[in-house]
Each structure stands twice: as C-alpha cells, then as structure tokens.
Amino acid sequence: MRILKNLLFLSLLGAVVFAILQTLIVTQVLDDYTLQILCMAGINIMVALSLNLISGFTGQLALGHAGFLAVGAYSTGILLIAQVPMPLAILGGALITALLGFLIGFPALRLRGDYLAIVTLGVGEIIRVLIINLGELTGGSAGLRNIPGYAANIMVNNPAAFLWIFPAVFIVVALVTNLMQSSHGRALISIREDEIASQAMGVNIFGMKLMSFTVSAFIAGLAGALYAPFIGYLAPGGFDFLRSVFFVIIVVLGGMGSLTGTVLSGLGLTFLQEALRTNAKGWSQSVASLFGTGSGGFVIDLVPMSQVLFGLILILLMIFKPQGLLGTKELRLTKFWHRGAK
Amino acid sequence: MKPILSARHLVMQFGGLRAVADFNLELFPGELVGLIGPNGAGKTTVFNMLTGVYEPTEGTIELDDRKGGVAVISGLPPHKITRRGVSRTFQNIRLFKSMTVWENVAIARHAHVPYTLAQAVLRLPPFGKAEAEVRQEIQDLLTIFKIDEKAEWRAANLPYGEQRKLEIVRALAAKPSVLLLDEPAAGMNPQETIELMELIRFVKDRYQLTVLLIEHDMNLVMGICERLVVLDYGRTIAEGLPAEIRSNPVVIKAYLGEDAVHA
Ligand SMILES: Nc1ncnc2c1ncn2[C@@H]1O[C@H](COP(=O)(O)OP(=O)(O)OP(=O)(O)O)[C@@H](O)[C@H]1O
Numbered sequence: 001m002r003i004l005k006n007l008l009f010l011s012l013l014g015a016v017v018f019a020i021l022q023t024l025i026v027t028q029v030l031d032d033y034t035l036q037i038l039c040m041a042g043i044n045i046m047v048a049l050s051l052n053l054i055s056g057f058t059g060q061l062a063l064g065h066a067g068f069l070a071v072g073a074y075s076t077g078i079l080l081i082a083q084v085p086m087p088l089a090i091l092g093g094a095l096i097t098a099l100l101g102f103l104i105g106f107p108a109l110r111l112r113g114d115y116l117a118i119v120t121l122g123v124g125e126i127i128r129v130l131i132i133n134l135g136e137l138t139g140g141s142a143g144l145r146n147i148p149g150y151a152a153n154i155m156v157n158n159p160a161a162f163l164w165i166f167p168a169v170f171i172v173v174a175l176v177t178n179l180m181q182s183s184h185g186r187a188l189i190s191i192r193e194d195e196i197a198s199q200a201m202g203v204n205i206f207g208m209k210l211m212s213f214t215v216s217a218f219i220a221g222l223a224g225a226l227y228a229p230f231i232g233y234l235a236p237g238g239f240d241f242l243r244s245v246f247f248v249i250i251v252v253l254g255g256m257g258s259l260t261g262t263v264l265s266g267l268g269l270t271f272l273q274e275a276l277r278t279n280a281k282g283w284s285q286s287v288a289s290l291f292g293t294g295s296g297g298f299v300i301d302l303v304p305m306s307q308v309l310f311g312l313i314l315i316l317l318m319i320f321k322p323q324g325l326l327g328t329k330e331l332r333l334t335k336f337w338h339r340g341a342k
Numbered sequence: 343m344k345p346i347l348s349a350r351h352l353v354m355q356f357g358g359l360r361a362v363a364d365f366n367l368e369l370f371p372g373e374l375v376g377l378i379g380p381n382g383a384g385k386t387t388v389f390n391m392l393t394g395v396y397e398p399t400e401g402t403i404e405l406d407d408r409k410g411g412v413a414v415i416s417g418l419p420p421h422k423i424t425r426r427g428v429s430r431t432f433q434n435i436r437l438f439k440s441m442t443v444w445e446n447v448a449i450a451r452h453a454h455v456p457y458t459l460a461q462a463v464l465r466l467p468p469f470g471k472a473e474a475e476v477r478q479e480i481q482d483l484l485t486i487f488k489i490d491e492k493a494e495w496r497a498a499n500l501p502y503g504e505q506r507k508l509e510i511v512r513a514l515a516a517k518p519s520v521l522l523l524d525e526p527a528a529g530m531n532p533q534e535t536i537e538l539m540e541l542i543r544f545v546k547d548r549y550q551l552t553v554l555l556i557e558h559d560m561n562l563v564m565g566i567c568e569r570l571v572v573l574d575y576g577r578t579i580a581e582g583l584p585a586e587i588r589s590n591p592v593v594i595k596a597y598l599g600e601d602a603v604h605a
C-alpha cells in the first residue's frame with residue numbers, strides 16, 4: 001500500500017513539475033540558451049555523480065570518466081544513425097559502457113592500491129585514440145555528424161532534450177541516494193574507510209568495488225547517451241583527459257561523498273565554465289583589437305584561462321576546505337517531508 | 343567433544359623472519375582461552391592467519407561447519423571466513439571513523455541482509471522491514487555495552503574505551519561462533535578492564551560463543567580465562583590452566599628475563 005501511495009505521489013509530482021517546466025519553456029522564461037546550458041549541467045552532474053560513487057563513496061580514484069562519457073555518446077550516436085529508436089539507443093549506450101566498466105574493473109580492482117586510477121587514466125586515452133582511428137564507424141578525428149536529435153525539428157531540439165535530461169538526472173539522483181542509504185551503500189563507504197576491517201566484517205570488497213564501478217560506468221554512459229542526440233555532433237577532442245579532470249573538480253568541490261554537493265557544484269561549475277568561455281572570447285578579441293590585430297591577424301587565445309582558473313579553485317580548496325564545500329553532508333527533501341507529516 | 347576450530351602446524355614467514363613457528367591450537371565450544379606472550383611474540387599474527395588477513399606459509403586451519411562436518415578455512419579470503427563464523431576485533435582499533443556508531447555495527451550485518459541491491463535502490467517491501475529489524479538488533483547490542491545513547495555519534499568522536507567496546511559490538515554483530523579479541527582492554531584503567539572482562543564473559547554465555555583472547559598482561563587474563571596458551575618468539579612455550587602457567591619457570595623467564603627465575 002505504501003508503495004502504491006509513494007508511486008502515486010511521485011507520478012503526481014512528476015506531472016506537476018513537467019507542466020511547470022513546459023510552461024516555463026513555452027513562455028520563454030527558460031530561453032533556448034539557458035536550456036542548452038542546463039542540459040550541459042545535467043550531463044556533467046550525472047557524470048560527476050557516477051564518479052563520486054566510485055571515488056568519493058567507495059574510495060577508488062578513477063581518472064577516465066570522459067572515456068565512459070565518450071563510449072556512451074558514440075554508441076548511442078551510432079545506434080541512432082542506424083535508425084534505432086531513441087529509448088533503445090540510449091539504454092544501449094549506457095549498457096555498453098557498463099559492460100566496458102565491468103571488463104576494466106574486473107582485473108584492475110583485484111589489485112590493491114591506486115591501480116584503478118592508473119588503469120582508468122590509460123583506458124580513457126585509449127578510448128579517445130580508438131575513436132580517432134575507427135574510421136567510418138566513429139567518423140575519425142573529423143567527428144560523428146548528423147546524429148538524429150530528440151526533436152525532428154532542430155530549432156526545438158534543446159527544449160526536447162531538456163525534457164529528457166532533467167527527469168533522467170532526477171531519477172539517477174534519487175536512485176543513487178537510495179543506494180547510499182542502504183546496507184550496500186554503507187558497505188561501499190566502509191571500504192573507503194578501512195578495507196581490512198570491512199573484509200573482516202564479511203564484506204566482499206572486490207565484489208562491492210566491482211558493483212560500484214560498473215554502476216558508475218553505467219551512469220556515465222547514460223550521460224553520454226543522453227548527450228549525443230542533444231549535441232548532434234561528436235568530436236573525439238571533447239573527451240580528453242582535461243574533461244575527466246573537470247569531473248574530478250566537480251566532485252572535489254562539492255565534497256567527496258556528498259550527492260547534494262555534486263549536484264550544486266556541477267550546476268555552478270557548468271555555468272562558470274560557460275561564462276568563461278563566452279567572455280574569454282570577448283576578452284581575447286578586445287586584447288587583440290588593442291594591438292590592432294583584429295581580423296585576420298594574431299588573436300590571443302584566452303579560453304585555456306578557464307583551465308587555469310579551475311586549477312586555482314582546486315588548489316585553494318585543498319588549502320582551505322579539503323573536504324569540499326559540503327564534505328559528506330546531504331540536504332534531504334524527505335527531512336522536510338517527514339517533518340511536515342508529523 | 344569435537345573442537346570448533348583447530349589450527350595445525352601453522353607457520354608464518356615474513357621474509358627472513360619466522361613470526362610464528364609450528365602453532366597448534368584446538369578450541370572447544372564455549373571455551374574462553376587466553377593467548378598471551380610478550381611484545382612481538384606473534385599473537386596478532388596468529389589472529390591474522392585465523393581470519394585470512396594472511397595466508398599461513400604452512401599448516402591448515404579447520405572450522406566446524408555447523409552441519410556436523412569440518413571445513414578447511416585456511417586460504418579463504420577474510421570475508422568468507424567471517425561468514426563462516428569467525429570474527430575479530432583489532433588491536434590498533436580499526437573503526438569506520440566517519441561513519442556513525444550504529445552504521446559501524448551495521449556493516450557486520452551486511453552479509454546477512456535479506457534484500458538485494460535492486461530492492462534497496464527501488465525501495466521495495468523487503469527493504470523497509472529489514473532495515474527496521476537491523477536497527478533494532480544493533481540497538482540491543484549497543485545497550486549491552488552501554489553505548490546505545492551514542493548510536494548516532496561518529497565513531498571517531500567516541501572516547502577511547504568506548505571505541506574498544508564498539509569494536510566488540512561490531513564483531514558480535516557478524517554473528518560469529520568463534521570470537522577473537524585482540525587486546526580488548528588495551529589502554530583501559532584497571533576498573534574499566536575488570537568491567538570489560540565481565541562483559542566479555544556475559545556475551546560469551548548469552549550468544550554461546552567460543553572466545554580466544556589476546557592479552558600481553560598475564561595478570562589480566564588469569565581471572566577470566568579457563569585455559570592459556572603462551573607464545574614467545576613465535577613458539578608455543580606453554581599451555582595449560584592459569585595456575586600452572588603462573589608458576590611455570592619457562593613462562594616467567596619469557597616475561598621477566600633469566601634473572602627472575604633464580605630470584
Ligand atoms: N606484515 C608483517 N611483515 C613483516 N613482519 C611482521 C608483519 N606482521 C608482524 N610482523 C612481525 O612479526 C612479529 C610478531 O608480530 P605480532 O604483531 O604478531 O606480535 P604480537 O604478539 O601481537 O605483539 P604485541 O603484543 O606487540 O601486539 C613481530 O616481530 C613483527 O614485527
């Protein structure tokens with residue numbers, strides 16, 4: 001009975017939120033550009049969340065999540081081009097990535113220590129090189145073009161993408177929260193805290209790490225799968241090591257082991273990155289015009305400055321708040337819900 | 343009577359150091375046996391072999407499989423040995439520091455939870471019921487050791503003595519038949535130590551446990567242990583009733599040096 005009630009409540013909530021979003025979109029309160037950034041933020045949040053699961057909660061550092069994002073995106077892109085229906089193509093992309101995660105995790109997690117970090121770092125790069133060299137299938141270094149979008153009409157693709165990505169992020173956050181507040185989630189944290197004690201209490205630490213890593217790959221792959229029809233064009237350059245580091249920064253800033261922190265910092269850093277990107281172009285142009293080398297001449301590229309800034313944020317964080325903004329704290333809606341019910 | 347656990351000819355070699363040489367032990371159901379010896383004698387190493395942290399260089403360990411037979415447990419990974427009924431505490435306290443007191447205990451129940459990952463993530467019926475039951479069981483255990491009021495504390499914030507108690511509660515929650523305690527009273531004052539020893543005897547009877555207890559202060563275990571095994575430099579130098587051990591010249595020599603025997 002309680003489940004039915006909860007399901008009813010959830011679907012009602014979903015319908016209301018959906019209606020509100022639809023209204024915001026139609027009335028242009030959420031304009032096309034904002035929607036685009038929100039979609040990007042949603043994708044980043046999902047990947048960061050998956051990274052937090054394996055690195056923040058389970059304590060196994062992974063440095064190649066851009067690779068998982070790429071595998072999910074390319075798989076779904078290729079499936080969509082082959083006319084596979086949208087939901088199947090997205091699920092397919094996520095499952096292929098999960099399988100890859102399992103295959104990497106199986107040997108890498110058997111070894112103690114930080115092997116996973118080294119292996120994922122290597123695999124992330126291998127994936128990128130493979131994509132460049134797979135020719136027809138992936139489009140090589142020129143990229144994979146003409147991926148069918150969420151909407152047939154490209155002009156309304158962003159709103160359509162938002163209505164896929166937003167619920168997906170919401171569901172992933174809810175499910176990962178449920179996972180972390182169960183015996184399985186506690187077992188993952190115990191591995192981070194003390195592997196020897198965890199084993200001595202009967203936890204199969206290899207099995208749990210492998211589960212965590214595979215689920216992490218699934219979620220990162222799902223993010224990639226949702227990304228492909230949103231962006232419509234995939235280039236291997238976007239999935240490099242710096243992208244993986246960006247996800248690490250989101251997790252560390254929000255707090256290793258805080259889901260709320262990841263969501264907030266994912267949102268914040270995506271907007272910051274976007275602001276830097278657009279303004280950096282403006283700045284570099286004004287610097288260029290200052291030297292009278294506007295068009296055709298030499299233009300100083302300030303875009304990499306955003307990387308410097310992120311590096312700076314990370315260093316300052318390590319000095320002043322090494323546990324991240326939220327540490328391991330969570331903001332729980334259910335807290336208010338229960339309080340209201342009493 | 344049949345032993346519940348037997349170790350035969352255990353050897354642990356660390357490079358050139360033979361930390362334990364030819365260790366033999368039979369534990370009978372319901373016994374409380376003390377494993378004593380000076381610093382560095384090899385006591386903790388014996389525990390590490392019995393629980394699978396180290397695989398013995400030589401020898402076998404057998405455990406009553408609760409079905410009338412025996413199973414060889416040497417060579418199994420630690421979590422499997424724990425699930426078969428051997429659990430332990432650590433000399434150098436290994437709590438899950440950032441987790442709460444009750445969560446620390448809950449880890450030991452993980453192998454026994456009746457719900458699957460999918461049921462947990464989707465919050466299906468077995469989940470809520472099982473969680474409530476686990477909470478209750480843990481609360482009962484914490485009450486025995488008088489730390490129930492601190493169930494929501496972070497383990498790292500507990501006073502030292504209570505951290506030691508939490509280690510024992512956690513080991514008990516794994517539902518062992520054999521409980522291994524590595525210097526459970528280390529760092530406690532005499533009064534606390536006496537209380538703890540009584541508590542250990544109480545839970546041993548209540549949960550029908552067989553207990554092997556490490557202590558390097560011989561006098562502490564004299565009162566509570568039914569039988570003692572003495573290690574020195576990895577070798578078993580004496581075995582028997584507390585009174586016999588106390589007056590055994592070899593043991594006195596190991597503890598106090600050559601002079602003490604003649605003094
Ligand atoms: N992993 C290891 N590698 C190398 N040597 C080890 C290892 N573990 C223990 N030793 C050595 O084995 C010997 C026995 O150590 P052990 O910890 O078992 O002694 P103990 O009887 O528990 O002493 P204490 O009373 O100090 O706890 C010591 O000399 C120790 O240095």
Ligand SMILES: [Mg+2]
Pocket residue numbers: 385386387433
């Ligand atoms: Mg020791």
